Amino acid sequence: MTHRIAILGASGYTGAELVRLIATHPSMQIVALSADRKAGMEMAEVFPFLRHLSLPRLQKIDEIDFSKVDLCFCALPHATTQVVVSSLPRDLKIVDLSADFRLSDPAEYEKWYGQAHTATDLQKEAVYGLTEFYRDEIRQARLVAGTGCNAATGQYALRPLISAGVIDLDNILIDLKAGVSGAGRSLKENLLHAELSGGTHTYSMGGKHRHLGEFDQEFSKLAGRPVHIQFSPHLLPMNRGILATTYVEGDAKTIHQTLTDAYASEPFIHVLPFGALPSTRDIAGSNYCHIGVVGDRIAGRAVVVACLDNLTKGSSGQAIQNANLMLGSEETAGLTLAPMFP
Amino acid sequence: MTHRIAILGASGYTGAELVRLIATHPSMQIVALSADRKAGMEMAEVFPFLRHLSLPRLQKIDEIDFSKVDLCFCALPHATTQVVVSSLPRDLKIVDLSADFRLSDPAEYEKWYGQAHTATDLQKEAVYGLTEFYRDEIRQARLVAGTGCNAATGQYALRPLISAGVIDLDNILIDLKAGVSGAGRSLKENLLHAELSGGTHTYSMGGKHRHLGEFDQEFSKLAGRPVHIQFSPHLLPMNRGILATTYVEGDAKTIHQTLTDAYASEPFIHVLPFGALPSTRDIAGSNYCHIGVVGDRIAGRAVVVACLDNLTKGSSGQAIQNANLMLGSEETAGLTLAPMFP
Amino acid sequence: MTHRIAILGASGYTGAELVRLIATHPSMQIVALSADRKAGMEMAEVFPFLRHLSLPRLQKIDEIDFSKVDLCFCALPHATTQVVVSSLPRDLKIVDLSADFRLSDPAEYEKWYGQAHTATDLQKEAVYGLTEFYRDEIRQARLVAGTGCNAATGQYALRPLISAGVIDLDNILIDLKAGVSGAGRSLKENLLHAELSGGTHTYSMGGKHRHLGEFDQEFSKLAGRPVHIQFSPHLLPMNRGILATTYVEGDAKTIHQTLTDAYASEPFIHVLPFGALPSTRDIAGSNYCHIGVVGDRIAGRAVVVACLDNLTKGSSGQAIQNANLMLGSEETAGLTLAPMFP
């Protein structure tokens, strides 16, 4: 059975990544693509790397006949997303990739995004899209909120540890290294090749990064009490990949065993042998997440290093994984591409 | 039906690329992997990006039971290859990725590779593996010789033009830009990130590059008289991709039409609209080849720009395409992955 | 003696490169910096890498007291430049880095830049700034027009050969590879790290690149008859550097000797031994130009490969070299920094 798919916001990187992945998906067919400012163009003009595919021409959203769509991926900017999703049919299955439905508390949304949420009913309805931890809810959901890519990486490192109570909840620090595609197709001087290549810097330091809202929500829910982590993102001269170096207090071997057990049957989450540590090169372009654990020379401290591809497992791959569940397909359908190396 | 596949020389880049592509191939299963110096190791130790796959442990070649193998990819260094292939069962289907069987004339082999060929019978038997132009022979072949990656790129730009007689055969120049994975996993100072990134240089200039042997052989055969092109390779700070800027004398529109017609029904070769030119970014990681044509301000001159991924369409993807034909599978099986961008 | 320097357009890459080089210049002191949209800002806010220098605050051009300026570098966009330079004092020494005064024929200017020149008297006055070939005129000049960076590279490879009559004037082809800083600080999608890194493509192919106007003007003047070359630029994933692979017909040894003789006493132009070829890595960040010559296997063909740093020898270093002459300083003053490697 083939499911008919629409992608809103197809002219950005996550939109293009959805098309790339669906190109070899056994049971999804793209029937509509939107990009407001580029409506009327062929996808191959916007993204020549997709030239070999037969794809519908880009449209404006209101030109799409959603009665012929089984599931809609929404890859629009936050704030815009609330308005658009509110206007879509109430029975349309939607996987949203924006930040608009990740936080369930309107006050938290306003705190992190600087404006009130205008679709609080949808906010309440939405299921948080971290597949491995919300599988059952996602299977039943109509609206799934894709997670932040940094938030996903950190949660894969930490959720089983918080659930199992094997780390100190008041001393969690994530030093995160992110590739530049996570910033999207934004025209900013510091994202130019001439300025980004060959160097690194921090951004949104000191507790200002919006993905902290997700960490707070999810970790506090898991722990049953407020958990506030420290989070320091760095931008690296690479296009894809996030590596989260996660510092915790706890017994390293216990931590490793806890993660190994938690992910033993997960198709996409691989815990390396104790002491082995991952590289973003080994997951680029794929839906896999690699996690390593090492103890420190200071007793009682451990480091958990998790990495994934921000465009795949961190957003568009995750979105398809969730869509597979919502559509009753095999969860891994279309997502078993190997990483690309070198 | 599943075909049982062996890969000899699995610890290099083309070996790993074969594994990457076969991972999602519908009718190939890897049953043996060899790597002499790394025999006994798991593939995931040599290439952690393949960790998610269930693969046989690396073996020495003589440990492999070839009676259980339907087709063998041979990704060994040239010279070594002759010896190994000579020792394999004479009824085993083989796709070779080395340079050893590309040139059919022993004298030419000796001229370009500096030593006499020791398996001239196999050399005579081998079919040249440029799929689109040797499809019928490949279908019947037992031993197929994969082309040089640069040689493939230049031939896609030029073969239909030479066949159609629409260009001057004495004024053909290819200025080629190649990514570094084409040099293989060689430990050389100038291939280090510190020395290669951020700059470019020429290599094997002035008629010394070995792929000239292939150009000479193929173009002369096509033209029915000796054709010797000028060929200038450059190494670029990128991992994958070859862009061949091909300078010819002829009418640009005729040239474009000739190429468009020649490749009209080819699944992997895409000729862009007249005046549009390709980018290596749009084919990276895929089996596609993009070709563009533009006229120059100097009347009677045209430029044909062809690009492909050296590891995929230029070697391992081509090898699988040929293997598909040899095994009676769909020619495109396992090869329709979209490029990866960004 | 210290000369007082103003830089107009200090917020772009060539402006910043002027500041970088003047920072260790023995007889230049920066007394004014302009950047219209960033007027009022400190240079360290616009370019934090210049934080260690004591520099005047950015101003609007009309706030600068030019009576206290000995020489003014003008690094503004073309077209704007004509207007600004027309408004400056007529006795102010000016080195312009834009395209506005490179072409001496108003018709040629209009042809290549798509609009009539509005300061044809200044256009007539300006001396073409390719130092090694216009040294005497530059010494006497009030207004010097910096050359295009690509145009400089190609001319270093070819001028002595055209003057000496050792190559065929009707078969000259430059296949040029350029780093991305040549495109300036422009906010375009294809200049983003995510889109530029890891690949290459052509641009302005087929006789459309504006630097052809300079090649036509200079080579025709040298030859005493019209000379029109073929020129194909490529954008590479590197920040600095231009490598011009120049294809000519002539005797390779004679060509090498001609270049060696022509540049024997030049401080910045180095001709490598016959057969050795240069790399952009070996001139990055410096005012040096390296040139290599090799013969082809096809008799009568040779390749001249020239490379330089587009921001240094190709623009800001050249500008300072010219200013040194205009101010009676040592020509090499401030310009002997070694390249940076790795």
Place this chain on the structure above:
Amino acid sequence: MTHRIAILGASGYTGAELVRLIATHPSMQIVALSADRKAGMEMAEVFPFLRHLSLPRLQKIDEIDFSKVDLCFCALPHATTQVVVSSLPRDLKIVDLSADFRLSDPAEYEKWYGQAHTATDLQKEAVYGLTEFYRDEIRQARLVAGTGCNAATGQYALRPLISAGVIDLDNILIDLKAGVSGAGRSLKENLLHAELSGGTHTYSMGGKHRHLGEFDQEFSKLAGRPVHIQFSPHLLPMNRGILATTYVEGDAKTIHQTLTDAYASEPFIHVLPFGALPSTRDIAGSNYCHIGVVGDRIAGRAVVVACLDNLTKGSSGQAIQNANLMLGSEETAGLTLAPMFP
């Protein structure tokens, strides 16, 4: 006055960087260069980017007449260094760039480097070369031990804070991001462009990195009691630069003020305004170190981010700064080159 300089181990990156810097040094002249395996070669053959300089031919160490040398830089591998330095004249001024004389305690040396020190008298004599903190001793020293590049970066962030007692000594964590030139010209697969570019990974995690020996020695001496920090290095796809993200407990404003005061008169150490954070791009190729401080949302936690160029301020620039002091020159002589951007 010109000082006569020898460089032992001139064929590595730090050797080449010494030559690059000395090229424009006002009072140093290179009179001897050694490289055992490349003895007899011209430096321009080993490093073509130094082609424009007149340099002595590479020699074996025992061919050098040290009676004609005022100061010798030693850029050899550790262990080898002990043997070589022991054989040099006892009155020769030496700045060593290896690890051999950084640790003053033979037991610590053996612990971190896996073998007993064979020149413990020299080990005792050597002065630790972190210029800003050992200025007086260095001025009097005959043998100065250059610091580890990572060790220097971390110490610039932390020393004034430990001295002032404004941070918790038991909760110091450095998450360090290092460019690949720090690994030297080593031929390893993971340093190849094809494998390093486009990704990141950790190395020597969990308390195994040898620079921890320096941190332990220096911080414990400063604090007057044992201090053991946590240290996690990461390798980044960039050639130059180290960024040390340093996590401490203390009042962020106090920390910022302490660093600002400590470095107020330092020519090379720049503390940014509170809340501003540095980028490695802004110090590449220079002897400058930039430091930023930010508070976290969790009260009582602060982050100090320090960055420098590993080849310049982290090794060869530092070495020249120390040599300037030892030779009675201006401390900043030859070291005021601006960084290179872009």
